[in-house]
Amino acid sequence: MFEYAWLLFAFPIASALLILFFGKWMPRAVVGWIASLAILGAFGVAVGLTVQLFQRPIEDQQITIQYWEWIRIGALSIPAAILVDPLSVTMALVVTGIGGLIHIYSIGYMDHEERYQRFFFYMNFFILAMLILVMSNNVVLTFVGWEGVGLASYLLIGFWFDKHDEQYGWYADCGKKAFLVNRIGDAAYLIAIFLIWTTLGTFLYEAIDANAATIPAPTALVIVLLLLFAVSGKSAQIPLYVWLPDAMAGPTPVSALIHAATMVTAGVYLIVRTYALWDLVGAAATVVGWIGILTAFFAATLAIVQTDLKKILAYSTISQLGYMVAAAGVGAFGAAIFILVAHAFFKAVLFLGAGSVMHATDGVIDVRRLGGLRHKMPHTYLTFLIGAMALGGIPLLSGFWAKDAVLTGFVVEDFWPIFAVAAVTALLTGIYSFRAVFLTFNGKPRDQHVYDHAHESKAIMVVPLWILAFFSVFIGLINTPFALQLEQFLEPAIHPHSEAELMDELVVTAVSVVVSMLGLFYAWARYIRHEHWTESVANAFNWIKPALDNKWYVDRVYDAVIVRPLNAVAAWLARVFDPKIIDGAVNAVGSVTLDAGAAVRKIQNGAVPTYAFAILLGVVSLLAYFLWAM
Helix, strand or coil, X not given: CHHHCCHHHHHHHHHHHHHHHHHHHCCHHHHHHHHHHHHHHHHHXXXXXXXXXXXXXXXXXXXXXXXXXXXXXCCEEEEEEEEECHHHHHHHHHHHHHHHHHHHHHHHHCCCCCCHHHXXXXXXXXXXXXXXXXXXXXXXXXXXXXXXXXXXXXXHHCCCCCCEECCCEXXXXXXXHHHHHHHHHHHHHHHHHHHHHHHHCCCEHHHHHHHHHHCCHHHHHHHHHHHHHHHHHHCCCCXXXXXXXXXXXXXXXXXXXXXXXXXHHHHHHHHHHCHHHHCCCHHHHHHHHHHHHHHHHHHHHHHCCCCEHHHHHHHHHHHHHHHHHHHHHCCCHHHHHHHHXXXXXXXXXXXXXXXXXXXXXXXXXXXXXXXXCCCCCHHHHHHHHHHHHHHCCCCCCHHHHHHHHHHHHHHHCCCHHHHHHHXXXXXXXXXXXXXXXXXXXXXXXXXXXXXXXXXXXXXXXXHHHHHHHHHHHHHHHHHCCCCCCHHHHHCCCCCCCCCCCHHHHHHHHHHHHHHHHHHHHHHHHHHCCCCHHHHHXXXXXXXXXXXXXXXXXXXXXXXXXXXXXXXXXXXXXXXXHHHHHHHHHHHHHHHHHHHHHHHHHHHCCCCHHHHHHHHHHHHHHHHHHHHHHC
């Protein structure tokens, strides 16, 4: 099967090119199914690679497949090669499996869109770029995929580039924001690549893992901090998370693809893939752990007050990414990938469920105008509820096992303060998860017109919801004592953390169960039962509500510290520097030349006496010079 690994990329490439050149002559449904079947074909290849890896001994589960030498400059050699190991095939399964379901859902969701063919071309390109990112065997080729998903996200977030509203402004600007913020992290990634090459003389992951211990400690610290900045951009961590909420301007399938299976998981993958570098620097682990968990808490506090259903899920994604980054940072690499996989399923079903609501209500997803939709949209309601239960950590669903693994990782690595913040964040997660469900689907309709026109989505959208909901329930079992644990499968690619003691596991499980059920109970009492005591609890935090409503004023700080000063500098350059200094200097050279020409031109007047006088003056000057020189 390994000799057919190239088909992983061939399917989306062929599909994208077919749509690009011939899509406008094809029926819409044909275009959608060509794009979808291509990604499902790639998923089949990923399944085959995974099965073949299982059949090999653990020590022989890292296979490099080189296709050609991509770059050769002196001693510098960069191959076009892939690394097939448990980590890369796990990511490929997530990208192609969930990506394929999102493609199928999009056939129904985007059937009214004018630029239908363009949408599916972009989607195939997105999957291709992500596959290059996760399958590459060297940091340079990974960077190609890294930039590819950045370009694809720009194109898809700004897909409705001609659309404008009060919430997002011009949708094209949202794509630009994502692109520019990520360029900051990308610059850090490039510098890290240069440092790796100058220190180790290689770009290959296997060589980096083998020789990481030879890197001087100060250099290793600089490299991982640069990588952390890159991760902060791509995986939306403090301080570069600000692009992700505005990414909701794109079509809902795009939101599901970015938030669940592709772009935002790239940073987490990069940390785990380069774990040998992170193991060298204990201080960096602490920094990453705190950045991740503070991002998780920070975003959860914002999710709890959002009124736009997609914005609730957007801040939820930032929060869950914080868990992943924190787990990877402290060394719980297996737990980080486990919650990445589980999150991909339940967040995909939540976003696609929100898209189903949006599709049924003609674009209304303000939870203050919804309510009672479970009667009109039973399939969407049940699948969304399952996704919310998994996100909220309800016992025995995938989110419960994943969050439990992350919390256990904090305890095993002796990061108890981070564990405490993570537990509080889990409580907030339970509250905002069920708040979204109850305000949208339960109770009485708060806008009768919206309710009357609501309807269940078509089968092509509902079937992917049920498949994702099924895995949102059962995918967590892959990392339980009852099955082959994911961390054991990933062992050839990562360094497993220490085993937890039984008492620690019991404490973590108890905390996990209590906080998730407490979050559910509070949301039920507040939004279903309307208990007075919940109002008292909410009123106790009224002092902080203005800050939450203004997103902790972070956007205002960015605007005051970065955006306005840059605009002012640009305006001064355009108003003063460019016309008066640049243009002034060029114009001055021209003026001097013209004035000199005008002065010299007066000598050339055609009068013989003037020419004779000039000759006499020249002769006298030469004689005077020679006499002085003697």
